[in-house]
Amino acid sequence: MSILPRWFAKKERQSSAADTAAQDAVSAARQQASKLVDLANVAEDGGDLASALLRVREAIEIDPRYPRAHLNLGNVLLAGGDLEGASGWLREGAKALSPPGRR
DSSP states (O other), X not given: OOHHHHHHHHXXXXXXXXXXXXXXXXXXXXXXXXXXXXXXXXXXXXXOHHHXXXXXXXXXXXXXXXXXXXXXXXXXXXXXXXXXXHHHHHHHHHHHHSOGGGO
């Protein structure tokens, strides 16, 4: 057996392992962001908008493409009276949830 097919097989296994690790990292980030959004909801429900704002911004920093975090940031800003800031984040979150043809 030539060394070339073994080399390609090894590279394919390494690539597959790297893909799996990347998917695991994305999944872990989404889970962490989700927990932060949940904490933000609890803080907002308790009237602690500063803490809610902090948690939601942390979630977005961890997972910038998480629509739920964008929507929640919009809700927190709206609760705090920042209508202009809220509308941008609410639009962004709604756009991310829309089917691709309707964005």
